[in-house]
Amino acid sequence: MPSEIATVEPAQIESARRRKTRDRLMDAAYEVFAETGVPAASVEMITERAGFTRGAFYSNFDTKEELFFALAERENRIRLERLQEGVDAILPELDQAPLTEATLGDVVARFLELQSDDQRWCIVQSEFKLLAMRNPAVAASYLAYQRGFLAQLADRIDDAVRSVGLRFTLEPITAIGIIVNVYESALQEAILEGSDSDSISAPPMARATLPALVSSLTEPLG
Amino acid sequence: MPSEIATVEPAQIESARRRKTRDRLMDAAYEVFAETGVPAASVEMITERAGFTRGAFYSNFDTKEELFFALAERENRIRLERLQEGVDAILPELDQAPLTEATLGDVVARFLELQSDDQRWCIVQSEFKLLAMRNPAVAASYLAYQRGFLAQLADRIDDAVRSVGLRFTLEPITAIGIIVNVYESALQEAILEGSDSDSISAPPMARATLPALVSSLTEPLG
DNA sequence: TGTATCGAATACACTGATGTATCCCAGAGA
DNA sequence: TCTCTGGGATACATCAGTGTATTCGATACA
Numbered sequence: 001m002p003s004e005i006a007t008v009e010p011a012q013i014e015s016a017r018r019r020k021t022r023d024r025l026m027d028a029a030y031e032v033f034a035e036t037g038v039p040a041a042s043v044e045m046i047t048e049r050a051g052f053t054r055g056a057f058y059s060n061f062d063t064k065e066e067l068f069f070a071l072a073e074r075e076n077r078i079r080l081e082r083l084q085e086g087v088d089a090i091l092p093e094l095d096q097a098p099l100t101e102a103t104l105g106d107v108v109a110r111f112l113e114l115q116s117d118d119q120r121w122c123i124v125q126s127e128f129k130l131l132a133m134r135n136p137a138v139a140a141s142y143l144a145y146q147r148g149f150l151a152q153l154a155d156r157i158d159d160a161v162r163s164v165g166l167r168f169t170l171e172p173i174t175a176i177g178i179i180v181n182v183y184e185s186a187l188q189e190a191i192l193e194g195s196d197s198d199s200i201s202a203p204p205m206a207r208a209t210l211p212a213l214v215s216s217l218t219e220p221l222g
Numbered sequence: 223m224p225s226e227i228a229t230v231e232p233a234q235i236e237s238a239r240r241r242k243t244r245d246r247l248m249d250a251a252y253e254v255f256a257e258t259g260v261p262a263a264s265v266e267m268i269t270e271r272a273g274f275t276r277g278a279f280y281s282n283f284d285t286k287e288e289l290f291f292a293l294a295e296r297e298n299r300i301r302l303e304r305l306q307e308g309v310d311a312i313l314p315e316l317d318q319a320p321l322t323e324a325t326l327g328d329v330v331a332r333f334l335e336l337q338s339d340d341q342r343w344c345i346v347q348s349e350f351k352l353l354a355m356r357n358p359a360v361a362a363s364y365l366a367y368q369r370g371f372l373a374q375l376a377d378r379i380d381d382a383v384r385s386v387g388l389r390f391t392l393e394p395i396t397a398i399g400i401i402v403n404v405y406e407s408a409l410q411e412a413i414l415e416g417s418d419s420d421s422i423s424a425p426p427m428a429r430a431t432l433p434a435l436v437s438s439l440t441e442p443l444g
Numbered sequence: 445t446g447t448a449t450c451g452a453a454t455a456c457a458c459t460g461a462t463g464t465a466t467c468c469c470a471g472a473g474a
Numbered sequence: 475t476c477t478c479t480g481g482g483a484t485a486c487a488t489c490a491g492t493g494t495a496t497t498c499g500a501t502a503c504a
Contacts, residue, residue, distance in 0.1 A: 018481080037352070039261035042461060055483050058463070123355055130259070130348050132414055139414040169438050174431060181407045182400055192354055192361040209396060216391050217438050239501090240451075264491060278452050280493070 022060050024050045026071045034120035038068055038127050072128055076145050079115050083149070086114040087156050099164050105211025108157055112183045112210075113203060115149065122187050150177060166218040175217045182206070182213060244282050246272045248293045256342035260290055260349050294350055298367050301337050305371070308336040309378050321386050327433025330379055334405045334432075335425060337371065344409050372399060388440040397439045404428070404435060 028050035032041045043064055047057045061067045090110060099107060116122055132142035154176040161167060168175040186206040250272035254263045265286055269279045283289045312332060321329060338344055354364035376398045383389060390397040408428040 015480080021482085035356070037261055037356070039259055043463095044461075053483050054462085055464095056481080059481060123352070126348070126352050126355070129410070129414075130345070130352065133345055133348070133410065134257070134259070143411075143414055170431075170434050174434075178400070178404055178435065181403050185403050188351070188355065189365075192351075192365055209392075212392050212396075213400065237450075243451080265493095266491075275453050276492085277454070277494095281451060 018060065021052070021056060022070070025052070025057060025060060025067060026074060029067050029071050030075075030120065030124065033068065033071070033127065034123045038064070038131070068128075072124075075121065075124075079117075080149065080152070083111075083114050083152060087111065099160060101164055101166065101215065102211075104160065104164055104166075105214045106207070107160055108179065108214055109183070109203060109207055109210045111153060111156060112180065112206070115153075116184060116187055119191055122184075122191060126188075150180065153180070161214075161218055162221065165221050167221050168217055169219050170217060178217070179210065179213060182209065240282065243274070243278060244292070247274070247279060247282060247289065248296060251289050251293050252297075252342065252346065255290065255293070255349065256345045260286070260353070290350075294346075297343065297346075301339075302371065302374070305333075305336050305374060309333065321382060323386055323388065323437065324433075326382065326386055326388075327436045328429070329382055330401065330436055331405070331425060331429055331432045333375060333378060334402065334428070337375075338406060338409055341413055344406075344413060348410075372402065375402070383436075383440055384443065387443050389443050390439055391441050392439065400439070401432065401435060404431060 025046060029041070029046045032045050032049055036045070041064065043054055043057050046064075046067070047054050050056075057067075061070070090107065094107075097103075116125075128138075129142060132139040150173065154173050157176055157179075158168070158172045170178075183206050186203070186209065190203075190205060247268065251263070251268045254267050254271055258267070263286065265276055265279050268286075268289070269276050272278075279289075283292070312329065316329075319325075338347075350360070350364060354361040372395065376395050379398055379401075380390070380394045392400075405428050408425070408431065412425075412427060
């Protein structure tokens with residue numbers, strides 16, 4: 001009897017199988033959304049790519065948009081974690097070859113690369129931003145994520161800057177926001193230029209510009 | 223007879239009526255594309271908004287995309303012209319109240335506002351950029367326009383900077399590219415924040431940040 | 445006033461996507 | 475081995491969008 005009462009609750013315990021299916025659908029959606037955009041992507045394209053039929057999709061998600069949000073959430077979470085881990089991995093290196101004004105820009109670039117790792121993510125994120133510009137609810141969650149990420153990053157970068165005896169001439173958050181902007185549009189420009197080859201020649205321009213920019217935005221401490 | 227031969231050429235002389243129809247369709251498309259995005263917009267939404275039926279559309283354009291490109295071309299042309307005129311209108315003012323380091327940032331902001339005047343254009347342009355990131359041919363024309371505009375702007379701003387006895391610490395084109403980036407993302411952020419009200423509270427953030435940024439990116443001449 | 449022409453409106457045939465009701469199978473548990 | 479349930483597959487009904495062949499109406503010109 002008690003067991004029956006227990007089974008009455010509609011058992012949405014996310015079975016392992018179900019989770020796997022959802023993940024495969026998200027993986028496929030990631031590719032399709034990057035290639036064709038969210039509005040142009042059909043449910044069938046996604047399920048076909050994932051090796052399912054449309055029935056599987058509707059068993060796991062209500063709408064294409066719901067899948068998109070789930071995907072964005074998963075990817076954002078992954079990147080926040082990667083930032084944490086990545087910074088922790090880079091810091092020990094600096095004990096051996098301590099940070100100087102000359103290497104500061106490179107380290108900043110490496111931090112940034114932890115977030116925008118590939119072309120597809122850059123495109124999908126643009127799509128999300130565009131959606132947000134049209135939809136206040138989406139905008140709220142977009143801004144929340146961006147600001148969280150920026151705050152994390154700003155802490156780390158500000159530390160690095162101070163450790164070489166410099167400080168930002170603007171508010172640190174503002175300055176680092178600018179740096180992130182420059183990095184991201186360098187990435188976008190790389191995509192625009194290399195559209196034909198789908199290689200990930202992401203950061204050369206950023207690597208060239210960032211050090212100079214960082215030094216323009218900083219001054220000696222005190 | 224000669225007149226008949228003349229009429230043989232298929233008379234695509236862009237009658238005034240036809241031009242007006244095309245313009246009304248573009249106006250309507252501007253709104254619809256901004257509201258729903260290009261892929262989600264249907265031909266019928268556009269023609270309905272313009273007060274025509276779908277027949278009129280197919281008499282003037284082959285596809286929705288063709289209309290989109292025509293619209294982008296028209297708007298880009300308008301903004302390039304506006305930049306020319308706008309700068310010429312601002313310069314005389316400066317004879318009365320000469321440019322100083324303090325007012326430099328404001329003048330730069332005013333230049334920039336000549337381009338990104340309203341919310342809808344910002345959104346439509348993002349849409350165009352996204353399309354370009356997926357399509358090399360579109361990318362080429364996108365980059366061409368952006369670079370043309372940047373070059374124009376850079377000339378004017380560099381003059382202004384030198385006229386107050388400063389110069390950019392980075393390559394002028396690079397520095398001004400950064401400034402444009404910062405301005406544009408300030409605009410986007412304003413949209414993201416004010417999504418509910420559709421007012422055009424575009425530049426307050428930019429107005430606050432730009433002067434400091436400009437002074438960070440410049441140093442005394444010589 | 446009549447007519448010829450240009451361009452917008454209408455109607456229709458066709459495609460492709462969506463959502464859902466139903467079916468069926470594999471695997472867990474007794 | 476049998477059964478039962480969760481979850482993916484199938485099939486169908488619906489609908490929106492597209493493109494085109496054709497019709498209609500207004501304006502220019504005689």
